[in-house]
Amino acid sequence: MHDMTMRMRSRRFLLTAATITAVLSLAAVTPALAGTGATHTTTTRAAAASGAQGDPRGAGRRVADFYGAYIDAVWDSEDPAAGAAAKALRSFYLSAGAQKKVAVFEAREHADGILFAQNVPVKWKVTNTGSGAGHATNRVTLTWSDGPDAQVTNIDVQSDLQTLKITDLKQAG
The missing domain is CATH 3.10.450.50 (Nuclear Transport Factor 2; Chain: A,)
Structure with a gap:
C-alpha cells in the first residue's frame, strides 16, 4: 500500500511539473506569437510601444x-x-x-x-x-x-x- 501511495505521489508530482512547464512555456511564447517579442532590446521596446493586433478574416x-x-x-x-x-x-x-x-x-x-x-x-x-x-x-x-x-x-x-x-x-x- 505504501508503494502504491508513493507511485501516485510521483505521478502527481510529474503531472504538476509538466503543467507548470507548459504554462511557463506558453507565457514565454505568447508575446512572440502576438508580435510583441523580439530578439533585440530596441526592437522589443519598439514592438511594445506600437503593439500588435490581428484579424483572421x-x-x-x-x-x-x-x-x-x-x-x-x-x-x-x-x-x-x-x-x-x-x-x-x-x-x-x-x-x-x-x-x-x-x-x-x-x-x-x-x-x-x-x-x-x-x-x-x-x-x-x-x-x-x-x-x-x-x-x-x-x-x-x-x-x-x-x-x-x-x-x-x-x-x-x-x-x-x-x-x-x-x-x-x-x-x-
Missing part, C-alpha cells in the same frame, strides 16, 4: 501572419521543430496549387520557394496592393540586412478571398 493579415511565422521557423534552423513548423505553415496557409508551384521552383532553383532565396531575411513587411475578382494581392517586402544599403526584394502574393489561402507567389520588381 483579412487576407492581408493572413499573409503577414504566414510570412512572420515562416521566417521565424526558417531563421531558427537549429531548432529541431523548425523544419516541421515551416512545412506545417506551408500546408495551412498555401493552396494545393501554390504548394505545387513552390515545389517546382525549389526543385529547379535549389532555393526556398516562399522567400525566393537561399538565405533568410532579417525583416519583412506586407502591404495590400489591391483586390478584385475574388482575390487580394499583397506585396511582401523582404530586407536582407541592416543598414542604409540593405538589399530589398519584393514578392507579390495573391490570396483567395473566400478561403484566405495563398494561391500564387511571384517575384516582383
Whole structure:
C-alpha cells in the first residue's frame, strides 16, 4: 500500500511539473506569437510601444501572419521543430496549387520557394496592393540586412478571398 501511495505521489508530482512547464512555456511564447517579442532590446521596446493586433478574416493579415511565422521557423534552423513548423505553415496557409508551384521552383532553383532565396531575411513587411475578382494581392517586402544599403526584394502574393489561402507567389520588381 505504501508503494502504491508513493507511485501516485510521483505521478502527481510529474503531472504538476509538466503543467507548470507548459504554462511557463506558453507565457514565454505568447508575446512572440502576438508580435510583441523580439530578439533585440530596441526592437522589443519598439514592438511594445506600437503593439500588435490581428484579424483572421483579412487576407492581408493572413499573409503577414504566414510570412512572420515562416521566417521565424526558417531563421531558427537549429531548432529541431523548425523544419516541421515551416512545412506545417506551408500546408495551412498555401493552396494545393501554390504548394505545387513552390515545389517546382525549389526543385529547379535549389532555393526556398516562399522567400525566393537561399538565405533568410532579417525583416519583412506586407502591404495590400489591391483586390478584385475574388482575390487580394499583397506585396511582401523582404530586407536582407541592416543598414542604409540593405538589399530589398519584393514578392507579390495573391490570396483567395473566400478561403484566405495563398494561391500564387511571384517575384516582383
